[in-house]
Amino acid sequence: MSFKGQHILSVSQFDRDRIQQVFQVARSMEPYASRQKRTKVLDGAILGNLFFEPSTRTRVSFGCAFNLLGGEVRETTGMESSALAKGESLYDTARVLSSYSDVIAMRHPQSGSVAEFAEGSRVPVLNGGDGANEHPTQALLDLFTIEKELAASGQSIDGMHIAMVGDLKFGRTVHSLAKLLCLYKNIRFTLISPTELAMPDSVVSAIENAGHSIEFSDALEGKLAADIVYQTRVQEERFASKDEANLYRGKFRLNQDIYTKHCKSNTVIMHPLPRDSRLDANELDNDLNLNPNLAIFRQADNGVVIRMALFALTLGVEHLVTRYECDV
Ligand code: CP
CATH class of the missing domain: 3.40.50.1370 (Aspartate/ornithine carbamoyltransferase)
Structure with missing residues (x-):
């Protein structure tokens, strides 16, 4: 080929x-x-x-x-x-x-x-x-990262549990990654977003047609015990106005305290970056920087x-x- x-x-x-x-x-x-x-x-x-x-x-x-x-x-x-x-x-x-x-x-x-x-x-x-x-190139590097991170604990992509969080409507990286994951077997998807920013129907259908399971949620709590948590930024530039985007910024903040309470001890945290570091958004807190399961910079590498x-x-x-x- x-x-x-x-x-x-x-x-x-x-x-x-x-x-x-x-x-x-x-x-x-x-x-x-x-x-x-x-x-x-x-x-x-x-x-x-x-x-x-x-x-x-x-x-x-x-x-x-x-x-x-x-x-x-x-x-x-x-x-x-x-x-x-x-x-x-x-x-x-x-x-x-x-x-x-x-x-x-x-x-x-x-x-x-x-x-x-x-x-x-x-x-x-x-x-x-x-x-x-x-x-697509981000999805390939994300998948490459997932394969490497899971291999370190003897796991594979087939059978994994991924939680995708945030702006799933406008986040093109989650669209491409979800479609690539349709090539694998028995994946459990947890899609966490405000209802207005839910994953597009075409992507949800592709996931369902691939035989994967999907759970939808509009809250983080109790939904993060996954192998991979893939956090995303509110894609402010795709909204009609900054005010509209501001309705959603800061809704799904992940920090070390939430990680400790709701994730598994080896849950890998990913984000395509940039993360929005402004205080009213801050979807991925700097207090996770020393968490060895934070894979965001390995992703970028x-x-x-x-x-x-x-x-x-x-x-x-x-x-x-x-x-x-x-x-x-
Ligand atoms: N992940 C990503 O596409 O980052 P940039 O917008 O900085 O290229």
Whole structure:
């Protein structure tokens, strides 16, 4: 199964074999990501890194991943710095920029926009998040993290219990992760959100059709004794107004006291980040920072090797990485 030349737009492109193919290449990237080894396999190649919405992790880890493979990165950040602000179409932008780049990573505020862009692109396009729709590379790094964290206690993804918490309506990371988990067996989902911010029906149907069990709740208490608690931020930028978002900020705060009372002793805490550290939100308190089961920064670290793997696979160089090793 070759990824060469393919866009990565949605988790629906993956089955369990393809996921394991990405994970195997990601594991082989760890010595390069940790600077123990160096490769120039993408020497001369250019990544077009187009971010039309704010980002820290996704944008920078795409760039680092490409640099670590020996390639160069050209950044476009913000709609106002591109001709999209003058009314140019996504198709025309893609036609032009894809002749300047070997691969493109893109984030955009509208659902479906990255797929629309990919129609005009002559090089692979990797979706770095399109509105409230999907964030497939985040879902892959989340799944990679879950597999690693559970393996440490002899567990596997099949049969696990995951509690997803917060803004499940607009949180694209939980949409993509839930769909990927539909490829696994006997998963127990606990979906904790205000009713107004519940998981979209299409995702709930996918979970049900996969034969998993789902429990819905609008309170944290008594619902967190899961293998994984995946906390999310209220996606303020997707609400009609800040005032509307403020109705929900701070509703589901997880801190060490709640962890001690309601989680298992080895419950892994995840969050795609950024966490909202403002006092009226604070969905994941800093007092959890020393909790060894807080996996949020291991998640962010895993983003580099997953994105290195996706670049190597979509550019068809995954088997050449060692051949182009150079001095550290
Ligand atoms: N997880 C994530 O997408 O983070 P950024 O918005 O910082 O890229």
